[in-house]
Amino acid sequence: MKKFLFFTLLLFSLHIGFSQVYIPMPADSAIWRYRIYNPDYVTQVFDMILFVNGTDTFANGKTYHKIFSRSRIYTVPIDSIPPVVSVIATYGDTYYGAMRDSGQKVFLLSGSGEQLMFDFNVAAGDSIPAFYGKDKVVTIDSILLAGNYHRRFLTNDSTYYVIEGVGSNRGLIPTLNDRGGTVQFFCYTDTPVVYTPDSTIACTYVYPVWYESVPVIVSNEKLIIDISPVPAYDVLHITTSANEPLLVVIYNSVGQVVWSGNVLHKLDIPVLSWSKGIYYIQSKVPGSEIAMKKLLVE
Numbered sequence: 001m002k003k004f005l006f007f008t009l010l011l012f013s014l015h016i017g018f019s020q021v022y023i024p025m026p027a028d029s030a031i032w033r034y035r036i037y038n039p040d041y042v043t044q045v046f047d048m049i050l051f052v053n054g055t056d057t058f059a060n061g062k063t064y065h066k067i068f069s070r071s072r073i074y075t076v077p078i079d080s081i082p083p084v085v086s087v088i089a090t091y092g093d094t095y096y097g098a099m100r101d102s103g104q105k106v107f108l109l110s111g112s113g114e115q116l117m118f119d120f121n122v123a124a125g126d127s128i129p130a131f132y133g134k135d136k137v138v139t140i141d142s143i144l145l146a147g148n149y150h151r152r153f154l155t156n157d158s159t160y161y162v163i164e165g166v167g168s169n170r171g172l173i174p175t176l177n178d179r180g181g182t183v184q185f186f187c188y189t190d191t192p193v194v195y196t197p198d199s200t201i202a203c204t205y206v207y208p209v210w211y212e213s214v215p216v217i218v219s220n221e222k223l224i225i226d227i228s229p230v231p232a233y234d235v236l237h238i239t240t241s242a243n244e245p246l247l248v249v250i251y252n253s254v255g256q257v258v259w260s261g262n263v264l265h266k267l268d269i270p271v272l273s274w275s276k277g278i279y280y281i282q283s284k285v286p287g288s289e290i291a292m293k294k295l296l297v298e
């Protein structure tokens with residue numbers, strides 16, 4: 001009995017140890033989707049994403065991951081807000097700032113200098129940066145995202161919490177809009193992680209200004225696979241007519257597998273970190289092999 005109790009406690013302690021392994025903020029292929037508007041006097045709506053693509057910068061003896069913004073600007077009548085859908089950007093990508101992750105703290109470097117965005121090294125009762133000033137952590141639990149437990153820090157403000165490796169329920173940068181108005185954070189994606197604070201709102205996307213949806217169709221008598229856009233710039237969309245998970249494999253020009261996985265109806269694959277060039281996509285259904293088709297990543 002004592003031996004059983006010992007092993008039970010050991011397994012429990014190992015579980016706690018593994019669940020507390022720190023998950024840093026992403027440096028590549030991650031996207032945060034926002035909307036900014038003023039609900040009292042709506043004449044402009046900004047649909048935007050912030051993203052990291054593996055581009056680093058060096059400042060003050062420290063390495064930072066560059067953050068870029070991409071936005072679509074609508075001019076709308078008062079009291080009229082466009083639906084939340086995927087859109088094409090109005091302007092090209094813009095450098096927003098840079099972040100670094102050190103000692104379980106996340107810092108933002110901008111024109112006003114470096115500031116602390118998130119502190120994941122705190123305990124219940126400690127204060128953390130928030131939308132306005134600081135909030136006190138009241139509870140620390142965890143949330144399961146793509147097979148990994150991320151610690152979540154709930155605060156005395158019931159509308160604000162932060163998740164390690166993701167950011168806050170108000171997005172990557174809680175103080176994003178310092179000019180008034182309302183900031184809505186819709187979702188965070190970093191394949192295979194997807195997080196939406198409000199699952200009733202679609203996780204939509206903002207495409208670059210040069211986006212053209214020219215699909216490649218891979219088909220036989222059993223199914224159709226639609227791959228778009230071609231060329232792909234930052235996200236590759238795959239949709240299929242199959243009613244069961246479909247194995248998809250993507251190869252580079254020298255035959256190396258760069259991505260493989262199952263697709264059920266629809267999947268988005270970030271390709272920001274992929275080298276520019278020609279790739280080949282192949283899929284298999286029971287009893288049939290689909291011929292490889294060429295796609296281009298720019």
